[in-house]
Amino acid sequence: MVYVFTKFANGLCSGYCRRPITRRELIKFLALQLIILCFSNVVLGFDAFDDFAERIDFSQECERNAEYVSEVDYSVDCGLYYHHYNSQSYNYSYLTNSNSKVRIGSWNVFHPGIGKTQFKDFKLVAKILNQWDVVTVQELLPLIGDDLRHNEAVLGLLDDGPWQLKKLTDKLSTLNPGTKVYERTKKSIDDLKADLKEAKTLYRSPGYLQILNELRKIDPSWALIISPNPEGTEGSFINELVGFYYRATSVRPTVNEHCSEFRETKSFPAFACYPEFSSKFMYKNYEGLFSRKPFMASFQSGNFDFVLMGTHIIFNSPSDEELMGKILSKVFGVESYDELGAGVDSKNYARYAEVKMTLDFIRKFKKTYKEQDFILGGDFNIEYNEPLIKSILAKYNGINFLMEEPTSLANKRYVVGGVDSEGYSKNFDHFILFNETDKECRSGGEYHLNRIDFYSGEILDYMKENYIVRNVGRYDRLAPDYEMTASGKKIYQKAMKKYEEELKAMRTIKRGKIVFENTSVQSKLETFERRVFLNQLSDDTFYGVYQEIISDHVPIDLSCNTSFRDDD
Structure with missing residues (x-):
């Protein structure tokens, strides 16, 4: 339906629009008209009006997640009252609970x-x-901050790129092959085609979907x-x-x-x-x-x-x-x-x-x-x-x-x-x-x-294997700091190297072109080193590593019987 409206709008726009109307712009326009229509025909309180406008806005994030997040290979429902990811799973996955318990x-x-x-660590959170x-x-959280700005740049390229590509292609058809301007224009076309192909893969997933996608690696349901x-x-x-x-x-x-x-x-x-x-x-x-x-x-x-x-x-x-x-x-x-x-x-x-x-x-x-x-x-x-x-x-x-x-x-x-x-x-x-x-x-x-409990069992084992580097017990409680163990130094060095490689591989979009981010790599490495590894060597920030890697709250758990006859 949006595609049909987009084609119709571009037909009306032809001849005087600076460039074709994009799908994203049309959604925003239609959402605004819907809000105005509701507001003019129904007496809405300011809270209800603001709430409705925010839902329309956030539904766009849902639609973009469905279209651009590479791990989203499942059904997504972007409704006004809830968003549902892997929404069709309840149709084919549900089985009678053979354990007679629900956690x-x-x-x-x-x-x-x-x-x-x-x-x-989204893998640990999912575990x-x-x-x-x-x-x-x-x-x-919804997308905010740097990730939101990055994704907006991705969408900007995907929206404007085809129009820019058409302009360059039209220009190329008027140039003489073999000339410098022809070669420059041809290279610009090739670069833009490559960027448009890569751009979708650069769209960043919000945290709530990173959790879901890690969960689905464990159990697709x-x-x-x-x-x-x-x-x-x-x-x-x-x-x-x-x-x-x-x-x-x-x-x-x-x-x-x-x-x-x-x-x-x-x-x-x-x-x-x-x-x-x-x-x-x-x-x-x-x-x-x-x-x-x-x-x-x-x-x-x-x-x-x-x-x-x-x-x-x-x-x-x-x-x-x-x-x-x-x-x-x-x-x-x-x-x-x-x-x-x-x-x-x-x-x-x-x-x-x-x-x-x-x-x-x-x-x-x-x-x-x-x-x-x-x-x-x-x-x-x-x-x-x-x-x-x-x-x-x-x-x-x-x-x-x-x-x-x-x-x-x-x-x-x-x-x-x-x-x-x-x-x-x-x-x-x-x-x-x-x-x-x-x-x-x-x-x-x-x-x-x-x-x-984060401090025992499999969670502690995972933390010790990947993040805990301190030698607790070498000093008494009056000592201000702890030292890294030999195995802790290996964990630290491995993690620092991996994070540096990830930072240097990150790509973003600037001035309509895909480039390596390469900004503040050293500063980000120092922040990672301090918050995850160095802080755990002090009594004052001893448990901070758990907040950095998992959360500042532990979960609570309730078990209920599912085999009794329903009484309501």
Whole structure:
């Protein structure tokens, strides 16, 4: 359809356009017209209008991923309410779960695909994720920064290149063979043809797809449902996505009743969506009060069907007095955060508000729809024993707030008083379950819940084989630094050489031509050396290597039985 419109537009444009209209430009134009049409015929709130515009914009990234990312040899659905990668896997891969168990995970993977996490080992991340059947993942990112600028240059060449090629070919036909200008023009044509052929291979994959593509090397049935647009605090440089990676041989997405009612389209099944927080569904209008809305999808494994919701609760609360007052009044019915009790201040009040709004939605969902098995997982930025969270949870019947162990990573080996941090800091990651899921996810009075430890087992073995270079134990705890072991030096030298080769091989586009990047190679090598290897030789940055290579949070794990008869 876009191709037909493009041909039609170029027919109208012929004779006075500077160059032919590209597919990408036409999509932008049609999206703008659609937004204007919606805005002129429907009364949309500013939040809804902005949200819709962002979805249109992010859907272009989805379409480009499908067209240009070389590893994407599977079906992709770029909808308004979710994007679905390897979307047809549920049609042919799903099997009855012979293990009678489904493993459900939640993990903040710490911004894959951005400069500050440029050394993330996607192979290891995928290996960790492969323990689950379905996992809600927070802090996924769209393309931003250097990768976005690079991809825009790639698209610019692919869009403008054919037009430039036609101009050069037309010019060549007017020149005399054998002349210098003829040879220069012919060389320009050959170079441009080669660049156009190579350009598609240079398109960079966003972090969330790098994870999926590594997962599919392990098991081709892995698929991803991801939120339709990134969200974050106002003015934030980094806006985030929530995703659900699922193994289609043991889990399949199903139609979500709420999404079907409020987010239905004719194009794709209503598997996933952002909840409706306005008064169209809620008793109170919570629209515009979240920094990042939770995202939910429905799944089935064996006889167990359930809603899985992923959330990343705000960390720093809004300081704007008007917005602060609106949140406190609508959510808690108070004028000041001081009225909420001990431990609540201007920095954290919105954390509790977002949790309460989410629980209000879940309660309304369970009253409205048939499905009662609802699992909420994510990074709450709230610890298990905080007084206000206990007070909030007490207002909801049959609720279980899970995971008491710390889940965010420490940087220092020793904290105040010389106490060993053991690599952990805060207890921020949790599951919330309701009594309706007790039958499937609880036995003997206990939930089947675990924290995945980075400092033991296969993860530690992998880190020692590829990244850990220090000689721990040679010096006592008062020594400021550690030394590299002999084997550590070999790991370091091998990694530095490999990274240097990768940097020197990187190609990009400048002034419409493909060139070697060759910029700041030495600086990037020094950054890699410092952040991955040298920092681990100091107590103050002892565990930083795990944050560089994996994440600053560990995943949490829940197992549920899939063989019981469905009761909802």
